[in-house]
Every structure is written in structure tokens, then in C-alpha cells.
Amino acid sequence: MTKGNRLLHTMLRVRDLEKSMDFYCTHLGMTLLRRTEHPEGRFTLAFLGYGAESDHTVLELTHNWDRTEAYDLGDAFGHIAIGVQDIYSVCEALEAQGIEVPRKPGPMKHGTTVIAFVRDPDGYMIEFIER
Ligand SMILES: C[C@@H](O)C(=O)SC[C@H](NC(=O)CC[C@H](N)C(=O)O)C(=O)NCC(=O)O
Numbered sequence: 001m002t003k004g005n006r007l008l009h010t011m012l013r014v015r016d017l018e019k020s021m022d023f024y025c026t027h028l029g030m031t032l033l034r035r036t037e038h039p040e041g042r043f044t045l046a047f048l049g050y051g052a053e054s055d056h057t058v059l060e061l062t063h064n065w066d067r068t069e070a071y072d073l074g075d076a077f078g079h080i081a082i083g084v085q086d087i088y089s090v091c092e093a094l095e096a097q098g099i100e101v102p103r104k105p106g107p108m109k110h111g112t113t114v115i116a117f118v119r120d121p122d123g124y125m126i127e128f129i130e131r
Pocket residue numbers: 078081103107108109113115127129
């Protein structure tokens with residue numbers, strides 16, 4: 001069953017696609033891989049990542065055109081993790097760009113992995129892990 005399976009994407013519903021793309025592309029350095037408009041369903045899909053979908057797991061941002069109110073993120077979803085080199089410089093640069101880093105870089109609680117967390121425009125937590 002598992003031979004050949006691949007984790008393809010994580011889908012996040014976003015309220016303001018341009019704002020989310022600015023966060024993930026301008027500030028987190030992702031590339032817009034493809035964008036498809038679906039007028040019959042009144043939604044747009046934008047696939048972003050750090051490389052081609054043929055060999056990278058990517059983000060699928062879903063923008064429902066008629067959705068104005070904030071999404072309820074609930075208390076089950078945790079985070080999406082991004083591996084970075086020099087987590088301290090990454091977080092410093094983001095703060096200089098006006099992006100808050102609510103959980104500053106340092107060893108995780110009850111562990112040694114060096115992590116940090118930022119929130120995306122919809123409030124989803126994004127974890128940085130020093131590689
Ligand atoms: C290894 C890295 O990918 C992690 O995500 S560990 C981060 C760590 N997670 C937890 O503590 C999970 C249990 C917790 N009760 C929960 O349900 O979230 C974490 O979030 N640490 C917080 C910190 O500030 O270090």
C-alpha cells in the first residue's frame with residue numbers, strides 16, 4: 001500500500017489570498033507554483049512551496065470568494081513545519097520585516113530541537129526547525 005505513496009500537500013483555507021501569498025512568498029520565501037480559478041465553485045487554489053510538486057510537499061491555499069468571516073481554527077490543528085538554516089537570523093529578519101515571532105527561537109520544551117513559531121495571516125501556526 002505504501003510503495004510509491006507521497007505526501008503531496010496540506011490545504012489551508014485563507015480569507016485574503018494576496019495577503020497569504022505575500023506572507024508565504026515574500027516573507028517565507030516560497031514560490032507560487034500554480035494558481036487555478038474555479039468560478040463554478042467560486043474559489044481559487046494557489047499551490048506554494050520550495051520546489052516543484054514532482055518532488056516537494058507543498059501548501060494548497062484555498063480562497064473561497066464569498067467567505068468574509070474568519071475561519072475557526074479550532075484546537076486540534078498544530079502547525080506546519082519548515083526546516084531552516086540559522087533560525088536566529090531567519091526570525092530576526094522576519095521581525096525586521098514586521099512579522100511577529102510569538103515563540104522566539106530556542107530549544108523546544110522537554111526537548112533539544114531548536115524551534116520557533118510565527119502565525120500566518122489567518123492565525124495558522126508555522127514552526128521553524130533549525131536543520
Ligand atoms: C519537533 C517539533 O516539530 C515539534 O513540533 S515539538 C514542539 C512542541 N510540541 C509539543 O509540546 C506537543 C505537545 C503539546 N501539549 C501540544 O499539544 O502542542 C511544542 O509545541 N513546544 C512548545 C515550545 O515552546 O517549545
